[in-house]
Amino acid sequence: MTVTLADVADRAGVSPATVSRVLNGNYPVAAATRERVLAAVDELDYVPNGPASSLAAATSDLVGILVNDIADPFFGIMAGAAQSAIGEGGPGRAGGGEKLAVVCNTGGSPERELTYLTLLQRQRAAAVILTGGSLEDPGHLAATAAKLARLADGGTRVVLCGRPPLPGDTTAATLAFDNRAGARRLTEHLLELGHRRIGYVAGPADRTTTRHRLEGHRAALAAAGVPEGPAAHGRYDRSSGYEATSELLRLDPELTAIVAANDTVALGVCAALRDRGLSIPDDVSVAGFDDLPFSVDAVPALTTVRLPLHEAGVRAGRLALGTEPAPPGGLATVPAELVVRGSTGRPRGWPADAGG
Structure with missing residues (x-):
């Protein structure tokens, strides 16, 4: 009807x-x-x-790039790289000519995300790129999958960048970050240094990125037979890291290391430790995730997990244009790399020649 x-x-x-x-x-x-x-x-x-x-079934020259927070470098880097790749299209080039790439800032709102997808469907967007982790709510996931299927049916290319595939979705080309493996390797690094009392500042509990990173961290502890330390959930921002550090140290004043949900949170952890008169890494080691541009300039430079955000954004843009073939099965896992810098070291009193 x-x-x-x-x-x-x-x-x-x-x-x-x-x-x-x-x-x-x-x-x-x-x-x-x-x-x-x-x-x-x-x-x-x-x-x-x-x-x-x-x-x-026709499409316009519009490409929508959905981000949670354009002010967050994690999203800004991917969105900027995707826009640049989309800008490679032009008269006489692959990808069907010039495209207008528009960044849609959801503010982390699932309702706003669906609204943007509706608007992009109405505009018959040539492509839609969704970046970052998704909300772990069955209703929202089902609504998103249905909306993406309708977009694809109308001729819109759908790309997920840094986001796991949606259950049952066969329409999207997906570039999924290996958050679990990255977090596991980061925690293994701390264990190898001799840390056995490790706190964790996690992101929002309802996000896939948060869960996957926390699962990797816990898997490393379980494999080593080390009990889990205290954990606190919060936003992916500096103030969350600062506030959570006080809570973690209240729960375990003998912590020797803190893992942060991302590099921005790690900055807040470092600030809180300094304000308590604690030295990094002599008193407490700190590690982050993502390897955002400021991480190498922190004092001390931040040990972290590098995600190739720019490269992933470029690939997402090319997938949106159709100038790069979709990965086999529609899914490519983007590896994460441990980057060791000055913010992590052996616990105080740990013998220099001791093994992990």
Whole structure:
């Protein structure tokens, strides 16, 4: 049964004229009303009548790049690299000519993520790139998978960059970071140095990236027969690292090392330790994740796990253009590399010639 504009208006509880204004974008509409209309469009999978509907499988020159936080270098690096790769398209080049790459900042909101996907579907985007980990909520995952399937059915290329594949999804080309292996190798490094009391500052508990990194950390401890130290969850930002450090040291004042969810969190950990008069790494070793550009300039330079964010972004852009073939089976695992710097060392009193 064909869904009409009147059906959308009825679902949203507004007039057909209001729906038209929202879809055409030619008249100001209250934000709450606009969200209701777009939600109804999404739920009913409404396709406007007229010339556009006859082009359901055609796409525009628009590419959407979804990020959680454009101010976070983790996302900024990938988005910038993808934009540059997409900019390689042009007259006479592969990829179908010039494309307009637009960065869509979700602020970590699952509702905003789905809204952007709806808007990109309406614009018949040539491609959509979703970056970073996803929310571990079955309802949201199912809604996202359904939306991506509809985008793909309309001719939109779908690329996941730094995000694990969605359950049951066969539409997306996926570049998944090996967060588990990276976190495991980082913890093994600390164990080899002699650390046995290791705290962990994790990211938000409902994110795939958080869970995978924490699983890798715990797997290394279990393999070595070392009990898990205290852990705290928080945001992927400096203040979270600072606040969590006080809690970890309250739970175990004898900690000799702290692993942070990412490099930005690690900066907060370092600041909190310095404010308590503790030396890094002599009193407490600190390690991060991602190898963001500032990590090498921290004092001391930060031991971390390097993810090839720029290279992954470039690949995502080329996959979006179709100038790079999709990986076998649609999935490529992007390896993580341990980078040892000055922020980690042997625990105080550990013999210099002792083994791990």
